[in-house]
Structure formats: C-alpha cells, structure tokens
Amino acid sequence: MNPTPSMPVPPPWDGDVARARALQLELAAAVRLRDDYPPLRRLAGVDVGFEDGGAITRAAAVLLDARTLAPLAERVARLPTRMPYIPGLLSFRELPAVLEALGALPETPDLVFVDGQGIAHPRGLGIAAHLGVITGLPAIGVAKKILVGTHGEVGPRRGDRVELRYRGKVVGAVLRSKEKVRPLVVSPGHRVGLESAPELVLACCTRYRLPEPTRLADRIASRRDRGGSLFP
DNA sequence: GCGACAG
DNA sequence: ATCTTGTCGC
Numbered sequence A: 001m002n003p004t005p006s007m008p009v010p011p012p013w014d015g016d017v018a019r020a021r022a023l024q025l026e027l028a029a030a031v032r033l034r035d036d037y038p039p040l041r042r043l044a045g046v047d048v049g050f051e052d053g054g055a056i057t058r059a060a061a062v063l064l065d066a067r068t069l070a071p072l073a074e075r076v077a078r079l080p081t082r083m084p085y086i087p088g089l090l091s092f093r094e095l096p097a098v099l100e101a102l103g104a105l106p107e108t109p110d111l112v113f114v115d116g117q118g119i120a121h122p123r124g125l126g127i128a129a130h131l132g133v134i135t136g137l138p139a140i141g142v143a144k145k146i147l148v149g150t151h152g153e154v155g156p157r158r159g160d161r162v163e164l165r166y167r168g169k170v171v172g173a174v175l176r177s178k179e180k181v182r183p184l185v186v187s188p189g190h191r192v193g194l195e196s197a198p199e200l201v202l203a204c205c206t207r208y209r210l211p212e213p214t215r216l217a218d219r220i221a222s223r224r225d226r227g228g229s230l231f232p
Numbered sequence B: 001g002c003g004a005c006a007g
Numbered sequence C: 001a002t003c004t005t006g007t008c009g010c
Helices: A017-028 A090-103 A127-135 A196-203 A212-221
Strands: A042-051 A056-065 A071-080 A111-115 A139-143 A161-166 A169-175 A184-190
Touching: A017 A127, A042 A090, A042 A212, A056 A090, A056 A212, A071 A090, A071 A212, A090 A127, A111 A127, A111 A212, A127 A139, A127 A184, A139 A196, A161 A184, A169 A196, A184 A196
Parallel strands: A042 A111, A111 A139
Antiparallel strands: A042 A056, A056 A071, A139 A184, A161 A169, A169 A184
C-alpha cells in the first residue's frame, strides 16, 4: 500500500464514550454487505499485541498471495497506547496502529482479514467494519469469541456453520474451521456478504484453527515470531 | 438492578 | 490482550 495521503483515522481519545458510540452509528451506516471485492490476488491479515504491560500498542500486517496463501510481506507498527480496552470500543484503541501497519505494506490488498468482529457488534461496527469503512477496502472479521448474538449448536466437521443472530438479524456465522477446536465467529466487515464471509475464511484455513492471514499477523503481533521474519 | 462483555 | 511451565489429551 503506497504512502496513502488521506486515510482518516479515529480522533484522539478524549474519554467521551457517548460520542464514540455516536460516531460508530454514523460509520455503520456506510457499511456495505453486498459482495463487491475484486478478483482476489492479494490478501492481508492484521492483528494487535501489546508491550510494556500495555503502554505500547503493536500492530502487525501481513500480505499474502491469495492463491497459495504464502506470505509476501510483513509490517509492524508501534504506537503509544491511547485508551483503555472498553468492550464495544475496541477499534478506537487498536485501529490507529493497525492502519499504520496496513498502510506500510508494499501493495494494497484486495481483502483484509481482521482479528475481531465485523458487523456482529452492538452498533454494527466491530473493528473489521470500522477498518473497512475507513479504508474503503473489503474486510472480514474473524473473532475467537462472541461479543453479541446467539446461535444454535455447530456441527463437528470442518466447514460446519450456523447463523449468528442479534436482535432478530443474522449478523454473522459461527464456523468450525477445523475438527476438535472451538468454532470461529465470522462476520462481514465491508463489501462482503454474509454467505461469502465464512466461505472466504474457510478457504484460508489450512491446518490451524485460524485462517492464514490472521494467524500469521497474530504470531508477529504477539511476539511469537521466534526471532524474526516469515522469510528465512 | 444484575450480568455480559471482541482484544 | 498479558502475566507464565509443564502437562494431559487427541
């Protein structure tokens, strides 16, 4: 992704929870849930970790070949942490660092996988949806736990899934990405449909619970990369 | 009023 | 998310 001139970022945290929530409602209105992504050539995965007991926010972005899922580039961004974790306002805490790492990638991805919720959120704007609306890029949220919503039992086989409902609406899917592991919570972030999101995530799940884009970003963001880059 | 609550 | 080693189960 080239030096992007005007990529709007969340305003500095001022402690005003009510205003942040109001902004989420505005941005949620811009979310598009229709499949509208280009032929997939490049994928990206982003995730966040912390250093100094939370003082530093460390974001990682990984670029992958969509066909082979092989990593092509990785970027890390470190920023002073501006606000505490508040359920429902996660994106305001993590997005600044994520956008910096994403913007530093050598190419603009066709689709971004984000560790967290898409529209499966109290106001329809989880971090994946927030990122999508702000960057204009197609995005999907892949979370390890539910924030809101309910669902029936999920089958035991890879690929089995059930709808995630919130306030009478389908907002995502609970997907078994691999046998004998807890299912993932998948929800569209932007420019991706409710049916396509789980399909795209599953296509990126090889031998682990998490899809490659998010799994690789997670390794780097959480300092588990064991000494260095993905390219030995 | 009492829980629940992505990372 | 993070603090943290070995250990039990598939």
